Amino acid sequence: MSEEFKNMDNSFRKMSGEIKAVYNPIYWMEMESTLDNVSMDSAYQTAAGSVSVPLSQSADFSEVNDVFLDDAFRGAAGNQATTFSSSHWNEFLAQEKDLVQNDAFTVAANATTVAYHPVFWNDADTVLQQEGLHYEYKSHYWSEAKNLLDLADRRAFFYRWSGVASLLLLISAFGGASLQPETTTDFVSENGIPAEEIFQTNFVSSDPKANGEILDEDRNDVRFDKSDFAASESNLHNSGIAGQNISAVDYASSHLVDMSSADPSIDVMGGNGNPAVSENDHSASGSTNELSSSGSVAHNVGRILNHNERDWTVTKKYENDSRFVLIAENGTIMRPVQTISNEPLISPMPHVSIEENPKYKSRPSHFLSLAASIGVGREYGGSVLDLGKRTTVGIQYRRISYGALHRFEFGANAGVNQMSQTFLGTERHSSQFYLDGSFSKAWYKLRLTAMYNVTAGITAGFKINSRHKITLGAAYDRLIGVKSNMSYQLSSDDEIVTVNNNWGIKDGVNPFDVRFSFGYEYALAKRLSLQANASCGLFDRTENDFLQNTFFDREAGVSIGIKYDLIRIR
Amino acid sequence: MRSPVFHIIAIAFLFTACNKTTLPDIPDSNDPVYYLRGEVSGNAFDINVGVSDATIEYGISDMNGIESYYGQITSESEDFDLRLDILRSELPNAGNSNSVMPAQPELMVHKPGAVQFRFGSCYQQADNLLIMNEEMQFELKNMVEFSEFGLYHITLKFTDYNLKTFDVPIHYGFEPQLLNPAFISNGTDSVCQLFPVVESAGNEWYVNDVLVSTDGYCAVAMEDGIHSVKRVAIDAQGNRAEKLTLIRFSQGKYLWQLEYVYSNPELESNYAKAVISFKKNGIWHKSSIVPSNAGSVLNITDAVVLSTGMTAADLLNHFGIAFDVDVMDESHEHSLSLGGVSGRMAVGLH
Numbered sequence: 001m002s003e004e005f006k007n008m009d010n011s012f013r014k015m016s017g018e019i020k021a022v023y024n025p026i027y028w029m030e031m032e033s034t035l036d037n038v039s040m041d042s043a044y045q046t047a048a049g050s051v052s053v054p055l056s057q058s059a060d061f062s063e064v065n066d067v068f069l070d071d072a073f074r075g076a077a078g079n080q081a082t083t084f085s086s087s088h089w090n091e092f093l094a095q096e097k098d099l100v101q102n103d104a105f106t107v108a109a110n111a112t113t114v115a116y117h118p119v120f121w122n123d124a125d126t127v128l129q130q131e132g133l134h135y136e137y138k139s140h141y142w143s144e145a146k147n148l149l150d151l152a153d154r155r156a157f158f159y160r161w162s163g164v165a166s167l168l169l170l171i172s173a174f175g176g177a178s179l180q181p182e183t184t185t186d187f188v189s190e191n192g193i194p195a196e197e198i199f200q201t202n203f204v205s206s207d208p209k210a211n212g213e214i215l216d217e218d219r220n221d222v223r224f225d226k227s228d229f230a231a232s233e234s235n236l237h238n239s240g241i242a243g244q245n246i247s248a249v250d251y252a253s254s255h256l257v258d259m260s261s262a263d264p265s266i267d268v269m270g271g272n273g274n275p276a277v278s279e280n281d282h283s284a285s286g287s288t289n290e291l292s293s294s295g296s297v298a299h300n301v302g303r304i305l306n307h308n309e310r311d312w313t314v315t316k317k318y319e320n321d322s323r324f325v326l327i328a329e330n331g332t333i334m335r336p337v338q339t340i341s342n343e344p345l346i347s348p349m350p351h352v353s354i355e356e357n358p359k360y361k362s363r364p365s366h367f368l369s370l371a372a373s374i375g376v377g378r379e380y381g382g383s384v385l386d387l388g389k390r391t392t393v394g395i396q397y398r399r400i401s402y403g404a405l406h407r408f409e410f411g412a413n414a415g416v417n418q419m420s421q422t423f424l425g426t427e428r429h430s431s432q433f434y435l436d437g438s439f440s441k442a443w444y445k446l447r448l449t450a451m452y453n454v455t456a457g458i459t460a461g462f463k464i465n466s467r468h469k470i471t472l473g474a475a476y477d478r479l480i481g482v483k484s485n486m487s488y489q490l491s492s493d494d495e496i497v498t499v500n501n502n503w504g505i506k507d508g509v510n511p512f513d514v515r516f517s518f519g520y521e522y523a524l525a526k527r528l529s530l531q532a533n534a535s536c537g538l539f540d541r542t543e544n545d546f547l548q549n550t551f552f553d554r555e556a557g558v559s560i561g562i563k564y565d566l567i568r569i570r
Numbered sequence: 571m572r573s574p575v576f577h578i579i580a581i582a583f584l585f586t587a588c589n590k591t592t593l594p595d596i597p598d599s600n601d602p603v604y605y606l607r608g609e610v611s612g613n614a615f616d617i618n619v620g621v622s623d624a625t626i627e628y629g630i631s632d633m634n635g636i637e638s639y640y641g642q643i644t645s646e647s648e649d650f651d652l653r654l655d656i657l658r659s660e661l662p663n664a665g666n667s668n669s670v671m672p673a674q675p676e677l678m679v680h681k682p683g684a685v686q687f688r689f690g691s692c693y694q695q696a697d698n699l700l701i702m703n704e705e706m707q708f709e710l711k712n713m714v715e716f717s718e719f720g721l722y723h724i725t726l727k728f729t730d731y732n733l734k735t736f737d738v739p740i741h742y743g744f745e746p747q748l749l750n751p752a753f754i755s756n757g758t759d760s761v762c763q764l765f766p767v768v769e770s771a772g773n774e775w776y777v778n779d780v781l782v783s784t785d786g787y788c789a790v791a792m793e794d795g796i797h798s799v800k801r802v803a804i805d806a807q808g809n810r811a812e813k814l815t816l817i818r819f820s821q822g823k824y825l826w827q828l829e830y831v832y833s834n835p836e837l838e839s840n841y842a843k844a845v846i847s848f849k850k851n852g853i854w855h856k857s858s859i860v861p862s863n864a865g866s867v868l869n870i871t872d873a874v875v876l877s878t879g880m881t882a883a884d885l886l887n888h889f890g891i892a893f894d895v896d897v898m899d900e901s902h903e904h905s906l907s908l909g910g911v912s913g914r915m916a917v918g919l920h
Contacts, residue, residue, distance in 0.1 A: 013825075155713065210916045226865075252846055293874075298647055418734060428596050429596075429599070430596045430597055430598060430599045431599045431620055431621070432598075432600060433600055433601065433602045433604075433619070433620045434601045434603065435603055435888060436627040436886065437603070437604060437619060437625070437627075437916060439602075439619070439620030439629065442594070442597065443596070444593065444594050444596060446593070478895070486591065486593075487595075488594045490596075499589060499591045500589075501588075501589055502589045502590065502591050503588040503589060503590050504589065504590030504591045504592045504593075505591070505592060505593050
């Protein structure tokens with residue numbers, strides 16, 4: 001208890017003894033409640049001023065001042081005394097424009113519609129697909145759009161967008177081979193130095209202990225969203241920053257600095273340890289900070305959202321910092337990088353291993369898909385240049401690996417395929433000569449028009465990137481039916497019988513075959529893929545003795561088709 | 571939305587309702603049974619019955635009145651028509667069926683000849699003989715000429731006997747030799763006695779087409795007039811041979827028996843001989859009119875007599891055959907040479 005309260009307590013006790021009044025804490029509480037009552041205080045003062053109290057000789061009023069104006073009050077009054085400085089006013093006047101501008105900027109930012117740029121969208125789309133959050137296409141979207149279009153518009157719409165899709169497919173097919181998945185967007189700083197080089201230098205920690213890891217210099221709390229880890233999972237392995245465990249999004253977002261940090265030049269996280277910018281900020285803003293899958297940040301392009309004073313101050317503070325490149329919402333580089341500092345921009349962060357965290361432990365994904373394809377294949381019993389139709393419908397299962405084999409996927413497929421034939425057939429004539437000089441002739445003509453097989457096989461795929469994939473496969477075909485047309489006459493005295501669309505004859509067709517295939521797959525959407533395949537059989541699919549020819553009818557064909565993922569199990 | 575059961579049933583129906591006709595069972599082909607290969611005047615032919623439009627026809631016919639077994643292979647597209655006639659055997663029932671045709675039948679070649687009618691000691695009767703010619707006119711003569719072998723029926727009429735006509739058979743070139751039906755006769759008191767020249771196992775005696783006796787010797791009453799008498803000689807195998815002639819009685823006395831005297835008494839029998847006919851440009855060319863074919867034979871092998879199954883009587887004889895023969899049309903102007911012909915043919919037996 002402070003000295004002032006002790007004196008006050010003693011004074012009250014002394015007064016209580018002289019007045020003969022009984023101290024009750026309730027009175028004090030009532031008094032306390034009324035002490036803050038200004039009107040009561042004013043009334044009390046007025047009443048006190050109007051009342052004249054005669055002093056008693058026996059009363060000792062020497063200690064009144066101790067009661068009401070004791071040292072405690074005096075000390076407190078002394079402490080509360082402040083001196084007004086004219087510099088405060090000048091400082092306010094100096095910052096007034098900034099404050100006003102800050103408010104205006106905030107209002108303008110809220111009212112701004114983000115400009116769309118395809119480059120940003122493609123990368124965001126890729127990342128979102130990897131996260132499994134991509135829902136670019138849904139069937140009911142199409143249904144709604146279809147309802148909105150009248151019949152004439154639908155046709156035009158269909159042709160227009162089919163053309164666009166075909167063009168995109170061609171571009172993708174021709175350009176896919178040259179695309180490097182590690183290639184980042186060609187952002188270059190204004191001084192001509194590729195941003196990749198800049199940030200490969202800057203983001204690799206100079207601290208030998210933290211080399212290859214992005215760590216907070218002060219070992220502060222570094223937290224990541226689950227989605228960050230998921231998104232980064234596929235990008236971390238090829239990172240140029242060996243062993244880093246942070247996603248591109250996280251990495252890019254980390255350049256936003258909280259001024260309240262003790263060392264704002266190093267601390268890239270908010271003062272509370274969270275990234276200063278949320279996911280929505282760097283994704284929806286259309287100015288995503290780029291980090292290549294190799295781990296090099298292509299550009300810390302991005303709008304530093306200054307929704308509060310501190311952020312704006314950060315911007316102002318680092319606008320001369322050569323390690324930052326500020327780019328406006330429209331993508332314009334506001335200030336080029338002038339120098340490359342050897343000082344690490346990102347401080348080492350605590351090591352966070354996704355693999356060690358069971359919550360984020362990688363697991364293979366399993367897919368069950370419907371697939372259908374149509375194509376052409378060689379006609380049996382004819383020239384190799386004669387082509388017939390091929391159709392396949394089936395289901396496909398694939399397992400996407402992780403870790404070192406994350407680009408590979410293995411699976412199996414089963415289905416039914418149809419092989420149309422034009423030239424495949426035979427005819428047989430038989431003449432019976434009898435001793436009485438009579439004879440009888442029997443014959444049939446058989447034309448095999450289609451063969452149906454059940455097929456089961458295994459596949460292995462290699463993902464070039466998120467959209468392009470090549471596959472290898474082997475399949476076992478088992479004949480289940482042959483469609484044929486036939487005419488026959490069993491004797492010269494019988495009628496000619498014709499049977500079309502007959503399924504009762506499998507003669508002349510080898511009941512099994514093994515096919516090997518090579519394919520390419522292009523992901524049109526998250527669940528929908530376009531497939532192109534070439535396959536070649538191993539055995540002669542026809543029986544030459546029956547067909548009375550010498551052809552080696554090896555299956556060979558190409559096809560295109562679509563695949564739709566029905567089920568995905570993680 | 572249909573239930574899954576509906577779809578299952580629909581699929582099952584689809585599978586079971588599909589036309590599932592299996593491949594017809596076509597028997598394996600066999601080689602043509604009948605065929606002929608060879609050359610016609612240097613042009614090769616290969617005719618297979620049942621292939622293309624080649625057919626075979628067979629049966630029983632007659633050649634100048636003599637029964638023959640024939641087979642004929644025809645192909646209109648190949649302009650091929652070849653016929654084989656094999657004259658019947660003198661004794662076709664020789665105890666086994668293969669005997670109907672000799673292993674190497676000789677080609678028959680016609681020779682011209684004549685037959686003279688004689689009346690024994692009644693020489694004057696020949697002066698009253700009228701013979702019907704080809705123009706169906708009776709001529710007063712006692713001899714008939716033949717250009718080809720065959721069985722001819724000669725119509726006779728006598729000027730001194732009520733102008734009644736009589737038909738007598740002349741087996742020119744086919745007089746029976748193995749089973750001789752010839753007989754001699756005499757008589758008194760309106761009784762005619764008939765004696766076979768060569769006895770046979772069986773006999774049938776006909777007088778005016780009436781069977782009068784089956785004995786070897788026959789004595790039959792005859793009124794005055796000219797009577798037709800026929801003997802049928804029958805051997806143990808049932809082969810039959812017949813001889814018909816005329817016998818005249820007058821006032822109860824036997825006058826004469828008509829005799830046939832051939833101009834060439836050494837004439838051989840033409841039974842079981844063969845004739846090849848080939849049709850070219852619509853004209854038949856025959857081997858029987860080419861003298862150079864005389865003595866030539868057909869090589870017959872592996873002859874089999876069988877029933878065609880149509881009826882019990884439908885028999886045919888099929889055999890391998892090989893020959894070289896010349897054929898000529900009836901005008902004797904065009905001839906063809908069939909050389910190196912071989913194959914398999916059949917002839918009908920009944």
